Amino acid sequence: MLFCWLYLYLVLQKFHRDLPPTPVFAYGLSRKTATIPGPTIEALHAIHTHITWKNYLPAKHILPWDPTIPTAIPHKKKGIPTVVHLHGGIDEPQSDGHSSSWFTAEFKESGPSWTKKEYHYHNLQHPGTLWYHDHAMGLTRVNILAGLLGAYIIRQPHVETPLRLPYGDEFDRPLVVFDRSFSTDGSIFMNSTGNNPLIHPQWQPEYFGDAIVVNGKAWPFMIVGKRKYRFRIINASNARFFRFYFSEDGLGFIHIGSDSAYHDKPVLINKLLLAPSEIADVVVDFSKLTSDSTILSNDASYPYPSGDPVNEANSKLMKFIIKPNHEVDKKKIPSELIKYPSPDPSSASVTRYIAMYEYTSSIDEPTFLYINGKPFEAPATETPKVGSMEIWNVINLTEDNHPLHIHLGLFVALDQTELVNIDEFKACMTKANDAIKCRLDKYARGKKIEVPAHEKGWKNVYKMMPGYVTKIVVRFSYIHTNESYPFDATAEPGYAYHCHVSNPLY
Known part of the structure; x- marks a missing residue:
């Protein structure tokens, strides 16, 4: 196991030679080494990582933020709340960085679902690239804009080395x-x-x-x-x-x-x-x-x-x-990489309908963006079983492309179908909020968009096209073994799924 501490500081970073140094929030092993992005964390498959995230941010934020949206606000109104989410990580809910698990400097105040200082990352999933970032309710956008982000890589040498891909810090x-x-x-x-x-x-x-x-x-x-x-x-x-x-x-x-x-x-x-x-x-x-x-x-x-x-x-x-060089790169990219079992949609235990709504003001400016007509702080409506596979039909009723991210589970996109007579369908959905009652099958019969070849594999984010229904099959188990998780995935505070643009988290 690996145990370490990562600190969150206010530091100065020079982004360009023609710019004065910029005040930023940054992760680092010390104030002197804290940078944006934060240090790239490299983990070995099956070697657990334990990280204590230490908040040394100042009392006042360097960016404006709006408390009229659901926001993490300390009772004493001192200190900047933060919590870290390992994006793409498959780990216990207490270490997932739930938006209400925030904490201020030296853990003086914490959110209602905060339970532990030391986060446990199991690293039992397949090898690949993840990233970590702030996830505090209502402050995620400004905390990330201020600099709280970094890369995380899980390596599995005996699986990856035979691929002979470029390797080492330089390549x-x-x-x-x-x-x-x-x-x-x-x-x-x-x-x-x-x-x-x-x-x-x-x-x-x-x-x-x-x-x-x-x-x-x-x-x-x-x-x-x-x-x-x-x-x-x-x-x-x-x-x-x-x-x-x-x-x-x-x-x-x-x-x-x-x-x-x-x-x-x-x-x-x-x-x-x-x-x-x-x-x-x-x-x-x-x-x-x-x-x-x-x-x-x-x-x-x-x-x-x-x-x-x-x-x-x-x-x-x-x-x-x-640069001119005399070395000859004879390595070839293999024609076969790593094949994971493909999901069988016919074995899905549940079919769900996930609708994205955008509410606007009298001048047609967005005021709220809800999933299934509910705000983020509403009680959970999707409660899948560990080890199960589900079909989700994601209905984008907004005007923008929304990257949907699902915590804990990975998914494969099957297809995207255009909605015809969308205004009529949207009017019904705004009133009834029920895709079955509003006859989704009647409207989801327009142009079909095939999933691009490089996006047909397992993902944790997918681009939900506006005016389309995107069908995905979600698996709540490890994709490389189909084994269940070694932790209680039903524990509080649970997990989230959300758009990574316009929601209280981001």
């Missing part, structure tokens, strides 16, 4: 990508006035920054050799989708894993669409380039898919400078 790199806006004094800029200030003085449903930050630097560069590199790309933005591509024709991505799971076979793609909180595990082969540099670019509109086109500042993300 196997997380790329944590997010957007921020900065004031001239270097501070992170966030609008302090909400879209509906008479309802929510500060809250806005989405945040879009002008600058793109990769691994803590705005518009960075990386010197690479003419060889293959593995990049674990984590979209840590609040609301910005990225559609990555390279400026050089012919250079693409060898997609080997999605979220925390490997594919059974690599998939070659030229463009990579990644939603907030989604992870792509890719290999890029720079040996094929004839030029001495290439730029990782983005052309996803914001909000996605029907928002504004990207501008010059957020269309260019990162430059790769190719």
Whole structure:
């Protein structure tokens, strides 16, 4: 077992040479080493990790936040609440980072479901890439914007080594990508006035920054050799989708894993669409380039898919400078990776209908975004059994693409079907909130969208297209063994599923 402490501090970080140092919240082993993103935690499969997260954040937040939405507020109103969620981790509910399990500096105050200082991560799941981030109720967005995020990797050497993928700190790199806006004094800029200030003085449903930050630097560069590199790309933005591509024709991505799971076979793609909180595990082969540099670019509109086109500042993300070298990279990406058992939808024990609603003001600005017409703090309505498999039909009645994240269980997307006469169906759902009573089968008969080849495997986030029903099959057991969990998954405070953009958590 591994025991360690990670601290949360207010520090200064320089994001760009032309910017003054920026006050941020950061994870680290000490104040001197705390950075954004936080340290990449590497765990070995089946070796348990115990982490005590120590809150040394100041009494006052560096960003504006809105207490009119459900928010973690200490009784004495002193200190900044935080709690850490290991995104993609399959662990006990007491260590999952429930939004009401927050705590302030030195654990002086805590939320109603907080029970323990030391979190226990079992690392018994399949190998892959995860990330950790703040998850406090109502403060998740501002705490992450302030910097509370980092990468977490589970390795299983006897399974992964035979694949002969790029390995080592130089050739196997997380790329944590997010957007921020900065004031001239270097501070992170966030609008302090909400879209509906008479309802929510500060809250806005989405945040879009002008600058793109990769691994803590705005518009960075990386010197690479003419060889293959593995990049674990984590979209840590609040609301910005990225559609990555390279400026050089012919250079693409060898997609080997999605979220925390490997594919059974690599998939070659030229463009990579990644939603907030989604992870792509890719290999890029720079040996094929004839030029001495290439730029990782983005052309996803914001909000996605029907928002504004990207501008010059957020269309260019990162430059790769190719150094001449004499080494010959003879390693090939294997044609077979790791094959996990595919789910059998016919064996699902339950079929559920999950509807996403957006409520707007008289000027058509979003005021609330609910799942199944209920706020996050409402009692749990989905109570699956450990070891079970379920079919979920996720109905997106909003105008935006929403990345749905499910804690504890992994799922496979089956298909997406367009809703016809959606206004009629939406009117019924707004009144009855019952997909069966509103005859979903009558409306879910439009265009079908096939799941892309590189997203057909096991995932913990999927992009729910607006005006579509997305069918997924969810498994509540380990995907590589189908074994049950070694902890009580029914214990309090339970687990969550939520959109990773517009909800009280984010």
